[in-house]
Amino acid sequence: MDVRQYVVSAGRAVLDMMEREWQPLSAAELDLRLDQAVEEALESELLAELEPQPPPAVYVQLLQEKPSPAHPARPTAAAPTGPTGEQQQEAADREAVQYISELLQSSKSMARLAGRARLSLSHTVLLSLSLLSERVSYRSVSRRFRLEKGNIHRIFFSFCERIGALREQQIRWPVGEEAAEALSPLSSLVVKSAQDEGRSIPRVLGVLGQTQIPIRLPVGKQDLESGRPAEKRTKEAHPDCWLNLELVCSRRGQFLHCRVSKGSDVDGGRRLRDRLKQNPALMPPGSCLVARTGYPLTAQILTPYAGGRGPKQELFNQTLEEHCRVLDRAVGSLKARFKRLTYLDIGNYDRARTVVLTACVLHNVFVKMGQELQGESETEEVVLAAAEDGEEDEEGVRRRDAVADLLWTSVNSGST
Incomplete structure (x- = not known):
């Protein structure tokens, strides 16, 4: 009996491997391919009848190389000046x-993307x-x-992985020189007297915050929610109907740290706090x-x-809030570029988490390329869900x- 189980298990593993490495066209895809060929043949015959002159070379090239599916060809107008x-x-x-595509080709993990073999990497x-x-x-x-x-489903999640x-x-x-370049002044105020005394205002390495990504509840939990009154479903949403996305953002809008957890797992930055305490070298001297x-308020994290x-505390709070808006803009850009994050229709936590991490990685890629996208800042979503005061050491x-005290001294001394 045990031997049979081993044989069945091995057979299933082989079938799974064959499905990943060799996926022939399904009947539906064959129908689509046939419809496409018929449409192209009819289109070419119609053009041959209507236009006695041969079409321009550019049009011939477009027929040979189909336009990008996400951007279908449009009728050409007069050539613009720019x-x-x-x-x-x-x-x-x-x-x-x-x-x-080049990033995927250069990565160490060169396992072929799942899905149809004829789909090129660029189209994937x-x-x-x-x-x-x-x-x-x-x-x-x-x-x-x-x-x-179904093939698109496999291709997409293989890409995300x-x-x-x-x-x-x-x-x-960031560490070393990269960390030094990421630092930004906490305030533009210069306190000469304080510097003479050996004190200085710390520089900011990044902004810590979080946002929430709505997801679809698993089937079992959906059934439980459906029996509740509509008012309670709205006011008391199930904690697992969203993901917590904890981020540390640099002044350039790049993510330096990313952690995705279930809605019921409200960490509040404690793991990051412990990590920084255990590894002091992660924070450059004089940074925060x-x-x-x-x-949590610590020597590494200022809240x-x-x-x-009073006025002194209010000035400090306003100074920190200016930096927190950097994270607001980064989160707004993330959700504006990847609109699927407004609601992930995925009832599987691991897959939903993979999609969110993919969006965060690609966000950094686009920032590095200089393709920043301005989105609406959503301060309320970045604020920690628990409105209670954090821990303070x-x-x-x-x-x-x-x-x-240094900031307040700067204002009273009139320095700029």
């Missing part, structure tokens, strides 16, 4: 597809970016790329992270004052008070 905004966007899209990247950047269904993408719906493998390469905590209320505040309290 590139239009749409042409510039298409050029930027082509550059992004080529850059991401384009298909996956379309699913990430647009609120479209698998069915509509299936028609656009003329692929079977490959991009996720580049996480350590693209989302890196800044965060909003709700995160605002809560409760009754004595060293963090002393450092925050010292920095607040």
